[in-house]
Amino acid sequence: MSFHPNKMLIIPAVDIKNGKCVQLVQGKPGTEQVIIENPVKVAKNWEDQGAENIHVIDLDGAFGERNNLPLVKNIVEDADVPIQMGGGIRSKEYAQELLNIGVERIILGTLAIENPEIVEELSEEYDSSRIMVSLDSKDSKVVIKGWTEKTSNTAPELGQILQKKGAGGILFTNVDVEGLLKGFNLEPVLELVDAVKIPVVYSGGITSIDDIKELRKTGVKGLVIGSALYKGKIDFNQSLKFQRLD
Incomplete structure (x- = not known):
């Protein structure tokens, strides 16, 4: 599944x-602000409201525990829209397992940055459109391992390297x-979009329809929104009006 040239997916x-x-604040365990019992139902509810793609993150996986796979399977089986998933994909075998159970697009973070060859192998085996790399930026440098370790590279530098290895998109x-609900900075987004030819999806700090309007101007192909939707700061149906770029 590839991104639509005239759309910025919400x-x-x-x-x-x-x-x-x-929903956690800055990805930190213990900062849960929203807790809902049934993730399968939550995903289906977004689909019913018009979502064309669902972003699933296994937070336990990101911190080293892999006990949510049955839930992910249920979400994939229940949903009629593509699921992109990340969190704790630390081996090629696990990446293959997720792709084989029907996750449309996997999101590789630490694994891709430490072993770019795996991106190349997976994109050749499955198609690059199903392999997305996650570049998480803190103080202008990419961080890995659940945001606990800083690399020496910027997002544009790593984006170019991983694009050459066959990544089909960047989160x-x-x-x-x-997670702070205080808005965001456009400059790093623009720098990354300018540096690569593959689709960029943006996540982090989107709190209002005005933010969505601003990000539309950057050329990103999708926006992942969490806290603002769950806390009612952004009305999902209203946000969908801004998906079309033409």
Whole structure:
């Protein structure tokens, strides 16, 4: 599944922790602000409201535990729209397992940055459109391992390297603003979009329809929105009006 040239998809986030749908502040365990019992139902609800893509993150996986796979399977089986999924994909075998159960697009973070060859192997085996890399930026450098370790590279530098290895898209998160509901900085987004030819999806700090309007101007192909949707700061149906770019 590739991105539409004339669309900027609004993609609701379903973050899973301990079998529940949650929203964390800056990805930190213990900062749960929203907890909903049934992630499968939550994902289906977004689809019913018009979502064309669902963003699923296994937060337990991101912190080293892999106990949410049955839930992810249920979401994939229940949904009629593509699921993109990340969180704790630390081996090629697990990436293959997710792709084989029907996850449309996997999001590789630490694994892709530490082993770019795996991106190349997976994109050749499955098609590059199903392989997305996650570049999480903190203080202008990409961070890995659940945002606990800083690399020496910027997002544009790594974006260009991973594009050459066959990545079909980039999920860009600005950790400095993620989950704080205080808006975002356009400059790093523009720098990355200008540096690569593959689609960029933006995540982090989107809190209003005005933010969506601003991000439309950057050339990103999708926006992942979590906290603002769950807390009612952004009306999902209203946000869908801004998906078309023409």
